[in-house]
Amino acid sequence: MDRKIIHIDMDAFYASVEQLDFPELRGKPIAVGGSGERGVVAAASYEARKFGVRSAISGAQAKRNCPDLIFVKPRFDRYKEISKEIRSIFYEYTDLVEPLALDEAFLDVTQNKIGCPSATLIAYEIRQKIFERLQLTASAGISINKFLAKIASDYNKPNGQKTIEPEEVIPFLEALEIKKFFGIGKKTAEKMYHLGIFTGRDLKEKSEAFLSEHFGKSGAEYYHLVRGIQTSEVRPNRVMKSVGTERTFDENLSSEVFLMDKLEVIVEELVLRLKKVNVAGKTITLKIKYADFLQQTRSKTVPYFIADAAIIRDIVKDLLYQEKLKDSVRLIGVTVSNLNTEERKKPIAIQLAFDF
Secondary structure: OOOOEEEEEEOOHHHHHHHHHOHHHOOOOEEEEOOOOOOEEEEEOHHHHOOOOOOOOEHHHHHHHOOOOEEEOOOHHHHHHHHHHHHHHHOOOOOOEEEEEOOEEEEEOOOOOOOOOOHHHHHHHHHHHHHHHHOOOEEEEEEOOHHHHHHHHOOOOOOOEEEOOHHHHHHHHHHOEHHHOOOOOHHHHHHHHHOOOOEHHHHHOOOHHHHHHHHOHHHHHHHHHOOOOOOOOOOOOOOOOEEEEEEEEEEEEOOHHHHHHHHHHHHHHHHHHHHHOOOOEEEEEEEEEEOOOOEEEEEEEEEEEEOOHHHHHHHHHHHHOOOOOOOOEEEEEEEEEEEOOOOOOOOOOOOOOOOO
16 A cells, blocks of 8 residues: 655755845745854755755855855754744645745645645645745655655755656656765765666666675665665654764875864754754764774763754864774764654554555
8 A cells, every 4th residue: 555655845945044034034045054164054045045055064165165155043043933933834735744944845635634635635635825925936756755756846946846746656767867866965876886786777677685795785775775664653753863964085094183174164064954853952972984994983961952063062072082083083963862853643644545
C-alpha cells in the first residue's frame, strides 16, 4: 500500500520574511546572517542566489560574490512566529506532521482530515493558503516516501511543486544524477564517480555487498533507496538527538591556529542550525579525522543548555588544545548533543489507500 507523503519547503524563508516585513528590501539581493570573515550566511534571497550567494558560506565570500549584497541580522523570534502559523495550516489537513526545521516539514496525508484522495491537490491547497495568509511562497514535493518527496520539492522551486507518481518512481530514480540524491553529499558523490556511479541507474547496477563494502552501513540504504524503498514513517514527535556541522579540507591542516580559524566559522554555522531547529544542548563534541582516517572525539558536558556562539567557541577551543594533534587533519566538526528535547509517545496512524 503506497503512502502519500508531502514535503513542504518554504522558499528562501528567512530572506523572504525580511523582504515581507521591510518592503525596501524587496527585489534586492539580501543575505540573512553575519557579514564578516567569521560570519555565516543563514539564508539568501533569490536575487542574491543569482550571484552564487547561498546558505553556509562565509559573509566575506558572499560579499565578494555580490558586492551590492545587503546583510540583515537574523530575527529568529519572528521566524518562529511565522513558522507556527505555517504549521497550523498543515494541521488543518493531518496530524502526521514532522517538522525538519522552521521552514520545512513532512506531512503524511494518506489519511487526511478533509477526505481528499489527492496528495497533489492537498499540497497545492496548502501552498495557496500559506500565500493567502502570509504572503510567502512555498514549494512542495509529493510521492510515496520521504526520500522521494524531499527530492521532488527541489524540482520546481521557487513557488512550485512536483509529484512523483508510484509508477514513475523507478524510471525517475534511474535517470536521476547521483549528486541529486538526498543524503549524498559532495564527498560521497565524488567517491561514487570514482566507482563509475553517476546516475541512479549506475547505482542500481551495483550489488548490496559492493555498496556496503565501499560505503559501510550507508551502502545498504543506497541499495534500497534507488529501488524506491524507504520505510521511514512521518514522525510527529521525532526526537532530535544532536546537531552538528563539519568540514572536510581540500588540503590537510596541521596547525591548531589554522584549525581554530576554521572552527570559528563552523561554530557560527552550528549556532544558526541550533536556532533554526529551536534547540540547545549541554554536551559539546569536537570531531577530528586525521590524514590516515583515524578519528578522534573530545567532549565536554556543562550543567546548563547552551546555544551561544561565544560559549561554544570557548569550549571548542579548550577541546582543541586539550592535547596535541596526532597527525595532519583532513576533517573537523562540532556537535551539540544532550539537547533540551523530550521523548513523546508516537501516535498510531491508520492509513487508507487513495489515488494520488
